[in-house]
Amino acid sequence: MQLQAIPFHGTTISAAQDGDTIRVALRPACDAMGIQLEAQYKRLGRTPWATMSMMDMTGADRKTYEMVTIDRRTFTMWLATIDTTRLKSDRARNLVETFQREAADALDNYFHNGGAINPNATEHQMRALMFQTQAQMELCQAAKGLIHPDHLEAKARIILARGLGEHATLDPNRAPLYTKDYLKEKGLSTKNLRSISPTFGKRLKAAYIEKHGIEPEKRPMNLTNSQVKHVNAYTEADRPLMDAVWEILNPTPHLTVVA
Structure with a gap:
């Protein structure tokens, strides 16, 4: 599969289309956010919702590499569950928080902009929820500078968690x-x-x-x-x-x- 470099805030998300599934290369994502691949690989391996695969990916240099990949659902869940308070680097923390707010939308827009909606009712409901979540996240993005950053982050985490059917993970001190x-x-x-x-x-x-x-x-x-x-x-x-x-x-x- 051919890796695509999706521009994102001075870095990139490396992903590929595998039929109807989007697969994200885990190592480049970890490197871009300044977090350790090994720790994230082990953490994902302990979760019941993560789907990881070893796949041959062709990079921009035309060489083929065996990479750990995660599907789009796992990617979104993974982003939402990274505790940024544990990151020592301010740059890494800010970038991960940016990824949490925007990366899933950037990934979806890149591959699915203008794509058809599956006529299956359940799929339709899922996509409707996704679009609603995206609209709410865009409102949060537009509110930067108008609302206290901690309040805005809490709102964004709640919106993202609601879209995933999960409970939001909030830093108690910043609530x-x-x-x-x-x-x-x-x-x-x-x-x-x-x-x-x-x-x-x-x-x-x-x-x-x-x-x-x-x-x-x-x-x-x-x-x-x-x-x-x-x-x-x-x-x-x-x-x-x-x-x-x-x-x-x-x-x-x-x-x-x-x-």
Whole structure:
């Protein structure tokens, strides 16, 4: 099979068409993302959903190489399950996250742009879901610079996982944490929540600026009346800061022991 080099953000995805199946060469994909082939090969071998094959591939140099390949379904699942927090290199982490958001679409568009849809009902439903997922991912891509990166990444992971019928793997420290949700965790009544929210928000913003030297970014939040309000963007990594502000506003009473 003839390998095709699909351009992608300064690197390439090496893949080939095998009948109705797209096969991705695993080593070039690992090299492009800066991760070790051996570790990924072993990890894929332990999963029930991975399909790997040894195939003869002809490269751009016209030479034939025996390569480990994975099909498109495995490729998409593999991308979604790579934990980028374990990658030490910033370049590798950023590239893998980019791959997670866009590579499956790039691969599909390259081979199937303008292709016919299988008339089988189940296949039609699968493709409809794929197109819906692609549209949602494109919206996430268009929102870069407008929405906090952590919030955007969480949204993208959830969309991709939903399209695969899986649960999203999110970095807990980068998951969005709204001040409203934090205060709800304290068991406040609606009246007390409305009363304390403005003061808590101002104190938290001041504490964030004091700690980081910049104001928190903004992110849109859907309100119950269908309106959208832009609020300060915090994540689970900011929970200790919220705890500190909460403690100032609601100090824990100390018992005095009388001898």
